[in-house]
Amino acid sequence: MNKYPLWKYLLISFLLIVGFFYAAPNLFAPDPAIQISGESSATVVEQSALDLATKALKEAGIDYFGVAITENGKSGLIRLRDREQQLIGQAAVQRSIGDGFVVALNLASTTPRWMAALAAQPMKLGLDLSGGVHFLLEVDTPAAVNKRLELATVGIKRKLREDHIRGFIEQQKSDRIVGKFKDKELADQAISATRSEYPELLQTTETNEEGVLVSWTMSPAKIKDIEDYAVGQNLTTLRNRVNELGVAEPLVQRQGRNRIVVELPGIQDTAEAKRILGKTANLEFRLEAKGDADTTSREQFEFRDARFGQKSAWLEREVVITGERVTDAKSGFDSQSSQSEVSIVLDNEGGNLMAQATRHNINRKLGVLFIERKFRTHYEKGEDGKDVPVKVPYDEKKIISLATIRDALGNRFRITGLDNPAEASELALLLRAGALAAPMDFVEERTVGPSLGAANIHQGVTAVWVGFILVTLFMLYYYRVFGLAAVVALAINIILLIACMSLLSATLTMPGIAGIALTVGMSVDANVLVFARIREELKNGMSPQAAINAGFERAFVTITDSNLTALLVALILYAVGTGPVRGFAVTLALGIITSMFTAITVTRAIINLSVGGRRVTKLWI
Secondary structure, eight states, X not given: OOOOOHXXXXXXXXXXXXXXXXXXXXXXXXXXXEEEEESSTTOOOOHHHHHHHHHHHHHTTOOEEEEEEOTTSSEEEEEESOGGGHHHHHHHHHHHHOTTEEEEEEEEOOSOHHHHTTTOOOOEEOTTXXXXXEEEEEEOHHHHHHHHXXXXXXXXXXXXXXXXXXXXXXXXXXXXXXXXXXXXXXHHHHHXXXXXXXXXXXXXXXXXXTEEEEEEEEOHHHHHHHHHHHHHHHHHHHHHHHHHHTOSSOEEEEETTTEEEEEEETOSXXXXXXXXXXXXXXXXXXXXOOTTXXXXXXXXXXXXXXXXXXXXXXXXXSOSEEGGGEEEEEEEEETTTTEEEEXXXXXXXXXXXXXXXXXXXXXXXXXXXXEEEEEEEEEEEOTTSSEEEEEEEEEEEEEEEEEEOOSOOOSEEXXXXXSSHHHHHHHHHHHHHOOOSSOEEEXXXXXXXXXXXXXHHHHHHHHHHHHHHHHHHHHHHHHHHHHHHHHHHHHHHHHHHHHHHHHTTOEXXXXXXXXXXXXXXXXXXXXXHHHHHHHHHHHTTOOHHHHHHHHHHHHHHHHHHHHHHHHHHHHHHHHHOOTHHHHHHHHHHHHHHHHHIIIIIIHHHHHHHHHTTSOOSOOOO
């Protein structure tokens, strides 16, 4: 009696070995590091760039080690000895290698490669435990207003052309549209024609020697609405992009009128995060301009790729649709042309506009314009005499595709002309996450320490240890040898819990530590029920072996009911909660599952190995 078959002991041993293995990576603390990658996912980091970076670190007196390029060649990593030197090192490296590269702060894993090859990674820690990366981005709201005026300028030109109202329309700077008309009658007709279509524009007239000038300007209320929309849309887009990156429990929130704070806990590839978050990549679909079109209605753009056999082409200024109409995008590979491609799905309005534009322009060419916000950096002397980097933004617009329209297009089609699958995948991600309503600049970047402070973290860990020691003393005092078996099972339970959180990539936060502390107390409940039942059966005159068997068998239903109830509560907390509440719920749920395994199976295995199958006259319980 009370003996497991050999296969059950072997199975338990196997599960314990696996648990210890996947919990072990949490013993390896990460190194502070500086990561270098290209602005585009197609860029390969050469050794020469790392040589410039290490030279700059030496000149700045920063101690480093472990310089390496990743296996795919997309980024380089330089490990530092001191986390406090990361910001200084980042500034020095960025200046040395110049524009075209993203230099980001990172925490480099120290898990042995052979363990990582078997998917053994440390569990993620929340911002309140290990900190993470902090970005402060500023939305270029004047650019959003200017973009709206550009669209209004094109629309006013189209409306006046349709109504046969002769005049010259141009956008002056970024705050007004000016129309020049021969007489007041034409000016009044222009105002009347555009008032209903653009009610947000205020009209004023002025007469001079050249004729009548009509100025269309945005009202202050409308400008504020556009700015609020731009920040709100960018906030939504950033959240979508963070979700695409798979970051657990991020913080993305608005700060002030035109700034957004992004905090990413425990992220491994901060260079990729910085590139994806701040990248303003969008598409514009425009028809190729006719040869006899005047220069006011067409623009010349260069091709990104030399495969087209020409350096540039003329496109119409009027935009058919932009990337804002994209609802879904997936990267793929065109087997016929051997090029990377992106399959695009438009919303209903975008599909109607595309169909209308292509239906009436069969055999004309449709150009796909790739728009990317980039920066030129120069240095100026600050008030303290030190060089301060000044970034000047500019928009790079190049043609990635210019194809002949054979049939009317709908809301589903494909585009090609991208450099490689990585760039196609990145563009698909950006379009899928949503277009930015306005460009953004990084105005601040730093690694953040634990928000609750090292003292509180130490207290949280101490609470778990104190709880474990008190439970150990109680179990040993009250249940003697059987209590020792319960304590061993409790220790195994904590290790298995950490292993499960590591395997599931769950994020541990301070509430999660509270969940572990609660698990320490709850996990021995099952053993208390079993041991109390064994004592009761012994008092009723049952033999020791029979009492052990009856204790485990008859207490099983009660243990299952109580733990399922607690598990249900944890699932409800996860479903309705957010942030820290979810972290607590995940830890609690996993702790309940592992504690049922250890308290029932592991504890009984230990007891069976100790007294099972023997002639026992007295139990130390």
